[in-house]
Amino acid sequence: MTKKVLVTEKLAQAGLDRLAEKGLQVDVKLKMSTDELIEAIPDYDALVVRSATHVTREVIAAASKLRIIARAGVGVDNVDVEAATEAGIIVCNAPTSNIVSAAEQTMCLMLACARNTAQANASMHAGEWSRGKFCGSELYEKTLAIFGLGRIGGLVAERARAFGMHLVGYDPYCSPERAEQLGVALYDNMEELLPLADFITVHLPKTDETIGMFGPEQYAAMKDGVILVNVARGGIYNVDSLADFLAAGKIGAAGIDVFEDEPCTQSPLHEFPNAILTPHLGAYTYEAQRRAGVQIADYIAAGLEGSVVPTALNMAPVPPEVMDAVGPYVPACQMMGSMLAQLGGEVPKRLSLTASGKAAPADATILMAGTLQGLLSYKNLATVVTPVNAEAVARRHGIRVDTGAHASAGAYSSSVTVVADGREIGCTLSGEDQHVRLISLLGYKVDIAPGPQALIFQYEDRPGRVGTIGSILGDAGINITTMQIVNDPEAGQAIVYMNIEGELDDSVLAKLRENLEDLKNLWYVKL
Numbered sequence: 001m002t003k004k005v006l007v008t009e010k011l012a013q014a015g016l017d018r019l020a021e022k023g024l025q026v027d028v029k030l031k032m033s034t035d036e037l038i039e040a041i042p043d044y045d046a047l048v049v050r051s052a053t054h055v056t057r058e059v060i061a062a063a064s065k066l067r068i069i070a071r072a073g074v075g076v077d078n079v080d081v082e083a084a085t086e087a088g089i090i091v092c093n094a095p096t097s098n099i100v101s102a103a104e105q106t107m108c109l110m111l112a113c114a115r116n117t118a119q120a121n122a123s124m125h126a127g128e129w130s131r132g133k134f135c136g137s138e139l140y141e142k143t144l145a146i147f148g149l150g151r152i153g154g155l156v157a158e159r160a161r162a163f164g165m166h167l168v169g170y171d172p173y174c175s176p177e178r179a180e181q182l183g184v185a186l187y188d189n190m191e192e193l194l195p196l197a198d199f200i201t202v203h204l205p206k207t208d209e210t211i212g213m214f215g216p217e218q219y220a221a222m223k224d225g226v227i228l229v230n231v232a233r234g235g236i237y238n239v240d241s242l243a244d245f246l247a248a249g250k251i252g253a254a255g256i257d258v259f260e261d262e263p264c265t266q267s268p269l270h271e272f273p274n275a276i277l278t279p280h281l282g283a284y285t286y287e288a289q290r291r292a293g294v295q296i297a298d299y300i301a302a303g304l305e306g307s308v309v310p311t312a313l314n315m316a317p318v319p320p321e322v323m324d325a326v327g328p329y330v331p332a333c334q335m336m337g338s339m340l341a342q343l344g345g346e347v348p349k350r351l352s353l354t355a356s357g358k359a360a361p362a363d364a365t366i367l368m369a370g371t372l373q374g375l376l377s378y379k380n381l382a383t384v385v386t387p388v389n390a391e392a393v394a395r396r397h398g399i400r401v402d403t404g405a406h407a408s409a410g411a412y413s414s415s416v417t418v419v420a421d422g423r424e425i426g427c428t429l430s431g432e433d434q435h436v437r438l439i440s441l442l443g444y445k446v447d448i449a450p451g452p453q454a455l456i457f458q459y460e461d462r463p464g465r466v467g468t469i470g471s472i473l474g475d476a477g478i479n480i481t482t483m484q485i486v487n488d489p490e491a492g493q494a495i496v497y498m499n500i501e502g503e504l505d506d507s508v509l510a511k512l513r514e515n516l517e518d519l520k521n522l523w524y525v526k527l
């Protein structure tokens, strides 16, 4: 069935085209309220947002089909990533799509603040020719403090260096090597660098730590006439006290692109001509919009195919070559999970998975997720298990999971074995079409392609038993399509795996149980 993508904010046409090229149905519904989104979301497999859509826990709870939330940009503070992870939904972004634009907007605001560009423009439009009151200052040889030396902070550093600025920075997670490479003198303590800076710019994510990071105490510690810029997130500067410090002249000017509540048409800053305000334009360039749109379209298609999403924020990255080796095993693991659920009865306390041969270097989380999906969905316990929430789902159901790897798969090029509370199933993939073959079952070596219905017998090995089974099934109109008998002479036991066709009811199973002496187990498995 065609997968459906909901786009709730303006996305570049190139991105919409790419989604359509991928065979996805795209619905663009702008300016939805949260209630409208909650109502619409159950229909969709993927959701594309920017900064204005609040993807709350309630939205995620209603998103029964959703597999991926793609943020066409950088910041994901408007998405409840924790709730998405619990629900097994991938959250990804386009982390490099708009960083040059954001860095350029930062330079633009720094320059506009330093040279009174916006005020001079307003004065010209008012019919004036006034020069004296707009005398500005240069960036050259001034000190710029950069808070957050990640992607955008780094690009701002490069650009500011070209203007001949001295750079100081604060970012506890930035290595001294990176700071040195950027030409930034790194400080451990933000209080120390506040009095040094003529310009301050923040390139921080919105977190509990960064919101309100700058308030009256920090403003008071700054140089007189300092220029502040924020192209990161509203709230990092406390705006009420920023207005007070602007009014007092302590802060010379502020260039602000982002606001705590957006859209923002009123704020304490609006009355100050030296507060240069832009409506969240950091990423708003044709180039950045195009990149963000096209990148997330590719990630969505990959996520919906169960392939690698390189920028997924809530799952470990899987290199494409690893995905090639393990991807085809995912349905096989789902099948083994379902079979284990049918062989076992209770939800297992322990589930171990071993990937061998070519499948060994893989991140087995994908395979474990497939196994859990098969196991739990057979028991109607969870319908969505993905690498994103596999661990959490296992924990919730009291299943201890572990994964291992063997360099060699013996006679096969690769194999995967799963053991649930001591019951074991192994499979390999064979031929060009990568068909699943069972290669071990409950400790017996087998070699059979599992069909949609099977009977599995475990009994004391004795002549004549297959004849009994054959005649009971024949009388009931059940056709045996393939069969394999494997015995264990030492234990005197045998296992019989038969793929069957036809409707098997309980009376036939009862008859088989009655007529087969020393029957240890009989399972009717549907895959």
Ligand SMILES: NC(=O)C1=CN([C@@H]2O[C@H](COP(=O)(O)OP(=O)(O)OC[C@H]3O[C@@H](n4cnc5c(N)ncnc54)[C@H](O)[C@@H]3O)[C@@H](O)[C@H]2O)C=CC1
Binding pocket: 073, 074, 075, 076, 095, 098, 099, 102, 147, 148, 149, 150, 151, 152, 153, 170, 171, 172, 173, 174, 203, 204, 205, 206, 207, 209, 210, 231, 232, 233, 257, 258, 280, 281, 282, 283, 284
């Ligand atoms: N105005 C706009 O249109 C745009 C705004 N943004 C915002 O810019 C932010 C930064 O983007 P990137 O540089 O790409 O992110 P990034 O993740 O590459 O860099 C963030 C840096 O902040 C540092 N950091 C985190 N917490 C910190 C703390 N408490 N104190 C000091 N440093 C801390 C990290 O170590 C990291 O180096 C985004 O989170 C987003 O909110 C991004 C793009 C466009």
Ligand SMILES: O=C(O)C(=O)COP(=O)(O)O
Binding pocket: 050, 051, 052, 072, 073, 074, 075, 076, 098, 280, 282, 283, 284
């Ligand atoms: O990418 C980001 O973090 C931004 O802030 C850009 O936001 P936008 O996509 O323009 O709503």
